[in-house]
Amino acid sequence: MGDVRLMKGNEVIAEAAIRCGCDGYFGYPITPQSEIMETLMIRRPQEETGMVVLQAESEVAAINMVYGGASCGKKVMTSSSSPGISLKAEGITYLAGAELPALIVNIVRGGPGLGTIQPAQSDYFQAVKGGGHGDYKLIVLAPASVQEMNDFVDLSFKLAFKYLNPAMILSDGVIGQMMEKVELSDFKPRWTAEEIKEISGSWATVGKPADRERNISTSLDLDSAKQEIFNHKLQAKYRAMEENEVRFEKIACDDAEYLFVAYGSSARICQKAVEQAREKGIKVGLLRPITLFPYPTKAIQEMLKDVKGILSVEMSAGQMVEDVRLAVNGKVPVEHFGRYGGIIPTPEEVVEALEQKILGK
Amino acid sequence: MAKFKGAIVVDTEKCKGCGLCVVACPTKVIELARDVNGKGYHYAHMANADACIGCSSCGLVCPDTVITVYRVKAS
Amino acid sequence: MTATTEINKIISKENLVYNKTSVLLDNEMHYCPGCTHGVIHKVIAEVIDEMGIQDKTIGVSPVGCSVLAYNYIDIDWQQAAHGRAPALATATSRLMPEKYVFTYQGDGDLASIGCAEIIHACNRGENIVVFFVNNAIYGMTGGQMAPTTLEGQVTATTPYGRDCKVTGFPMKITEMIAMLPGTRFVTRQSAETPGAVRKLKKAAQKAFENTRENKGLSFIEIVGTCSSGWKLSPVKSNEWMKENMFPYYPLGTLKDE
Ligand SMILES: Cc1ncc(C[n+]2csc(CCOP(=O)(O)OP(=O)(O)O)c2C)c(N)n1
Ligand code: SF4
Ligand code: SF4
Ligand code: SF4
Ligand SMILES: [Mg+2]
Numbered sequence: 001m002g003d004v005r006l007m008k009g010n011e012v013i014a015e016a017a018i019r020c021g022c023d024g025y026f027g028y029p030i031t032p033q034s035e036i037m038e039t040l041m042i043r044r045p046q047e048e049t050g051m052v053v054l055q056a057e058s059e060v061a062a063i064n065m066v067y068g069g070a071s072c073g074k075k076v077m078t079s080s081s082s083p084g085i086s087l088k089a090e091g092i093t094y095l096a097g098a099e100l101p102a103l104i105v106n107i108v109r110g111g112p113g114l115g116t117i118q119p120a121q122s123d124y125f126q127a128v129k130g131g132g133h134g135d136y137k138l139i140v141l142a143p144a145s146v147q148e149m150n151d152f153v154d155l156s157f158k159l160a161f162k163y164l165n166p167a168m169i170l171s172d173g174v175i176g177q178m179m180e181k182v183e184l185s186d187f188k189p190r191w192t193a194e195e196i197k198e199i200s201g202s203w204a205t206v207g208k209p210a211d212r213e214r215n216i217s218t219s220l221d222l223d224s225a226k227q228e229i230f231n232h233k234l235q236a237k238y239r240a241m242e243e244n245e246v247r248f249e250k251i252a253c254d255d256a257e258y259l260f261v262a263y264g265s266s267a268r269i270c271q272k273a274v275e276q277a278r279e280k281g282i283k284v285g286l287l288r289p290i291t292l293f294p295y296p297t298k299a300i301q302e303m304l305k306d307v308k309g310i311l312s313v314e315m316s317a318g319q320m321v322e323d324v325r326l327a328v329n330g331k332v333p334v335e336h337f338g339r340y341g342g343i344i345p346t347p348e349e350v351v352e353a354l355e356q357k358i359l360g361k
Numbered sequence: 362m363a364k365f366k367g368a369i370v371v372d373t374e375k376c377k378g379c380g381l382c383v384v385a386c387p388t389k390v391i392e393l394a395r396d397v398n399g400k401g402y403h404y405a406h407m408a409n410a411d412a413c414i415g416c417s418s419c420g421l422v423c424p425d426t427v428i429t430v431y432r433v434k435a436s
Numbered sequence: 437m438t439a440t441t442e443i444n445k446i447i448s449k450e451n452l453v454y455n456k457t458s459v460l461l462d463n464e465m466h467y468c469p470g471c472t473h474g475v476i477h478k479v480i481a482e483v484i485d486e487m488g489i490q491d492k493t494i495g496v497s498p499v500g501c502s503v504l505a506y507n508y509i510d511i512d513w514q515q516a517a518h519g520r521a522p523a524l525a526t527a528t529s530r531l532m533p534e535k536y537v538f539t540y541q542g543d544g545d546l547a548s549i550g551c552a553e554i555i556h557a558c559n560r561g562e563n564i565v566v567f568f569v570n571n572a573i574y575g576m577t578g579g580q581m582a583p584t585t586l587e588g589q590v591t592a593t594t595p596y597g598r599d600c601k602v603t604g605f606p607m608k609i610t611e612m613i614a615m616l617p618g619t620r621f622v623t624r625q626s627a628e629t630p631g632a633v634r635k636l637k638k639a640a641q642k643a644f645e646n647t648r649e650n651k652g653l654s655f656i657e658i659v660g661t662c663s664s665g666w667k668l669s670p671v672k673s674n675e676w677m678k679e680n681m682f683p684y685y686p687l688g689t690l691k692d693e
Contacts, residue, residue, distance in 0.1 A: 024531055052530045057556035061523040064516065064553070068496070068524030071514045074531050094517050205512035205528070207492045207535055216506045218515035367453075368446040379470030379670040385630055402469065410443055418630035420454035424474025425465055430454035431446045 003184040009149040010176040012184070013079065013105055013169070014039035016153035017051070021188040022103075023074035024052040026065035028084060031117040032173035033107035036079045049190055059084040063091030063104070070100035070166075071217035073196040073204030075157050079105035081173075082123050083114060085131070092166060093132030096234075097219025099203075101160035103153065104138070105169045107176040110315075110342035118342025119173035121266060124319035127170045128293045135231055137238045139167040139245065140292040142263040146180035148290075154185055159245060161199065163237055170292060172315070174265035174344065238294075247290035248299050252278070256285030258358055259303055261324050262313040263289045265344070270313050272347035277354060284354060292320070300327040309333045309358035313350055316340055333358060364435040367415020371405050372427040378402035382419035382428060388412040391419060457485040463507045470670020472660025473502050475627040476569060476636070480538070481509045483640045493536040493644075494528055496521040498550075500542035501575040501662075519550020522557035525564045536647050538565035543584040544574045547609045551583075554613070561618030561652035565643040568610070568655065571662040572681060579665035583607040586680055591665070606684060610657040614690040621646055621654040623689040626682075628661070628674040639689075651693075659685050 007015070013036050017025060027037040037055060045051035052069075056062035062078045069076035080088060085106045095102050106127065110120035125131075127140045139159045141152045149171065156167040196204060201212075208214045221227045249267075252274050253259070260270040267288040277284045287303065289296050300310075309332050312321035321336035328334050337353035339345040355361040369390070376398060382405050383391045392408035405428070407413060415432025459481040467473050484490050490511055497505040499518035506513035516524045521539035529537040546554050546568050554566065573591055574580040580593040586606050588597040598606075614622040621643060625636040636658060643654035659681050661673035668676055 024527060026527060052527075054526070054530065056523070057552055060520065061526075061553050061556065064520035064523035065527035067516070067520075068514060068527035069531050071524065072494075072528055072531050076527065076531075090517055091520070098515070205494050205514050206532065207494060208510065208512045209491045214506070214510055214512050216513045216515065218506065218513070220503060220515055366442075366446060368443045370447060375464055377469035381470055381628075381670055381674070384671055384674070407443075410439060415446075415451075415453055416630075417454040421630040421633040422475065422628070424467065424469075424471055424478075426456045426460055426474070426478045428454070429452065429456070431448070431451040432453045433446050433451050 002186060005182060005184060006179055007146060007182050008035060008177060008179055009146045009171065010035035010107065011039045012146050012149045012182055013153060014043065015184055016150045017077060018043060018045045018049060019185045019187050020154040020157060021049070021075060021190040022051055022077055022157070023190055024069045024076040026054050026056050026062040026069070026076070026078050028056050028059045028062050028080065030081045030084045032109060032119070032176055033079050033081050033105070036105065051190065059087040060091065063088035066102045067091055067095055067098070067100065070095060070102040071205045073200030073206060075191070077103035077105065079107065081107045081109045082111050085123065085126065089132040092138065093134050093136055094219050095166040096136035096138070097134060098217045099164040100166065100217065101157070101164055102166045103156045103160060103169065104166060106171070108170065108172040110340060116342035117173070119265060119344060120315045120340055120342055121172060121264060122316040122319065122340060123170065124292065124314065124316060127168055136234065137293050139163065139165060139241060140170050141167065142170050142290060142292050143175060144264050144267045144288060146175065146178060146182045149175060150182050150184055163241060165237065170264065172265055242294040245291060246294045246296050246299070248296035249288040249290060251286040251288065253285035253287065253303065255283055256303070256306060257308050258282065258284040258354065259307045259310045260284060260286045260313055260350070260354070261289070261300065261310055261320070262286065263292060263320065266313045266315055269345055269347055270350060273350035273354070276347050277351045280351070282354065282359065295323050297323070297327040300324060304328065304331050307332060311354050311358050312336045313345070314338045315344065365414050365432050366435045367413040367430060367432040368410065369407060369413060369419060370429045373404040373406065374398050375425055375427045376402060376404035377425055378404055379424065381422045381424065385418045385422040387416060387418060388414055457482045459485040459490055459510050461508055461510050465508055466504060467501065468664045470661065470663050470673065471501070472571065472627050472658065473569060475633060476567060476658055476660070477505060477508050479627070479633060479637045479640055480567065483637060483644060484509070484511065487641065487644055489536050489644065492534065493538070496524045496528070496537070496539040498539070498541040498545040500545045502540055502542060502569065503576070505540050519545050519548070520553055521545070522550065522553040522562070522566070526557050526560070526562050529562055529564050533563065536644055538567060540567045541569065542575065543568070543570045543572065543582045547583040547607050555616070558613045558616045558653050558655065559618045563647055563650055563652055565647060566653065566655045568657045569660050570657055570685065571660045571665065573662050573665035575662040575665050579662070586684060608685065610655065610690065613655050618653055619655055619691060620652045620693045622691040623655070624657040624659065624685060624687050626659045626687055628677065659687065
């Protein structure tokens with residue numbers, strides 16, 4: 001067994017970053033995720049692994065520090081919560097446009113505007129459909145446990161470097177603030193300059209030796225024909241992600257006649273709701289998307305031969321439900337149930353919604 | 362002090378005819394040509410070559426770095 | 437001996453005293469005739485060449501006319517979002533402390549949209565060099581008012597002249613930056629005469645030496661022209677600059693520690 005501890009989700013993000021050989025964290029305080037930077041400041045990874053931790057003057061600066069660090073072929077990250085992610089949107093689309101790997105953590109709170117500091121899932125569209133301008137996609141991972149907060153840090157960096165694309169961990173205050181048992185990852189050393197040269201030498205801006213052309217981190221191409229070709233390349237990359245990187249979990253789906261689709265903290269609630277519904281004799285299962293982009297569209301479609309209706313459960317006014325409906329394409333009824341503004345639904349409410357909206361009781 | 366004689370070579374196709382070298386030259390060597398280059402600019406050239414002292418002033422101020430300067434000690 | 441043959445004798449390798457540094461690429465610059473950006477690029481490239489730091493220097497280009505600076509100086513580059521260059525440079529320098537990192541920014545980029553990023557990078561004393569090109573206008577977008585636009589100056593968005601009661605005052609950001617303890621070397625230069633270019637080059641060299649010695653942030657403002665934005669010829673632009681810009685933005689070193 002590795003290093004097993006009882007920790008908060010946010011603290012685990014920080015610990016996992018140090019352990020996976022992250023080179024730099026740049027952030028700005030905002031509830032409910034400030035523990036990530038605070039934990040890093042207490043841990044002083046500068047002295048342990050050489051990881052740089054810096055409190056920036058704003059989320060805008062933080063994401064642009066990430067852009068600079070990512071341009072150097074380094075493993076760099078930032079974290080924030082909803083209003084801060086809105087500010088980072090510019091930097092995120094630049095990262096995507098310059099094809100740079102990076103990790104962005106969003107511990108979502110209720111909105112719009114300054115909203116509330118309580119948990120929500122109302123940034124799904126922002127994470128999955130854009131948020132910034134242009135045709136780009138983030139790899140979006142939605143942890144449903146403190147353990148996954150740990151595991152997805154390293155996974156995000158792996159995927160980000162595999163596809164040269166920013167990745168986002170989309171979580172919320174429920175999981176960020178929750179204490180749970182977690183097996184921490186083993187320590188991995190940070191990449192050396194030689195390793196960076198090997199892994200990212202064709203693009204990283206580390207200083208131009210005489211034997212290669214200059215490397216340039218840029219998202220600019222004024223030539224429309226070239227810009228279109230570049231966009232084709234991006235789209236091909238996103239299709240490859242859809243082919244290879246879809247992750248999801250199915251719970252009690254084998255004999256399911258009805259289905260919950262829910263991610264992150266809503267999936268935890270739905271897991272309880274599945275038990276309660278089954279006690280009442282309703283054969284319902286849960287499909288939990290782990291990657292929100294790429295979305296488990298096919299996994300939902302494969303369920304359609306058996307299920308008679310789907311309830312998308314989210315702490316939002318109904319965002320992911322659109323992707324469920326796209327997958328289902330009218331074949332069975334799809335409804336949304338959500339509480340929002342920082343209210344967390346109970347399993348009882350979820351079962352009741354299933355009965356009313358899908359079973360028609 | 363030794364006196365110098367100089368000469369400049371202007372990459373006339375890359376010159377944009379801004380005239381800054383003309384102003385910078387202390388001995389009024391350079392003029393803009395009546396002809397234009399491929400881009401339509403009146404390029405710089407040595408109109409008064411004998412006066413060039415190879416001081417590099419023109420080269421220093423040229424925004425497009427299209428002037429090369431040579432210099433020899435005057436005999 | 438005819439004049440031509442004499443010239444041809446002078447024009448030979450051993451008599452060469454000034455030519456383009458190889459750190460400056462052969463790509464034709466997209467700048468308007470007479471644009472100060474070209475002179476500054478050349479100066480930076482020459483200093484990089486002479487200091488032998490081409491393989492250790494990373495430039496950060498802004499949004500503005502010099503967005504494509506990476507096409508001209510043969511080093512690794514990062515292209516930043518509008519105003520954000522100091523944030524990129526911060527991370528780059530901290531993650532690779534042995535490198536020479538500089539930003540190159542216009543007055544709109546640095547003093548307007550990127551005001552927060554530059555002030556805080558300066559305040560943290562990042563070990564970087566900042567080249568700040570003040571041409572009192574937004575060149576790239578067609579000559580609109582910048583924070584540095586002079587009182588009464590006509591631009592596309594101050595067609596009747598800048599009225600400071602409405603738009604605020606021409607911003608002396610270099611003076612503000614000199615006040616910050618994080619900065620080591622703060623200077624205001626120009627590039628319109630051979631002497632000015634030589635001084636600018638010395639300043640640039642000193643700035644990169646500061647980086648080498650890990651001294652912190654060096655800030656070089658260059659008061660320059662934008663003949664297209666000002667709607668004057670390049671030569672007239674220099675005259676206008678001397679008459680109007682220099683009194684308000686006096687040249688010289690504000691801080692050298
Ligand atoms: C976020 C954003 N806002 C506005 C612009 C449009 N824009 C491009 S360059 C520029 C002004 C540049 O002026 P300056 O920094 O003075 O540079 P110059 O062109 O004068 O050298 C603006 C407003 C942009 N590209 N991005
Ligand atoms: S300064 Fe350079 S570009 Fe301008 S006219 Fe002279 S040679 Fe041509
Ligand atoms: S080298 Fe000096 S003298 Fe000769 S043309 Fe240039 S500025 Fe004039
Ligand atoms: S618009 Fe102004 S700043 Fe831009 S290239 Fe032309 S002269 Fe230079
Ligand atoms: Mg400007």
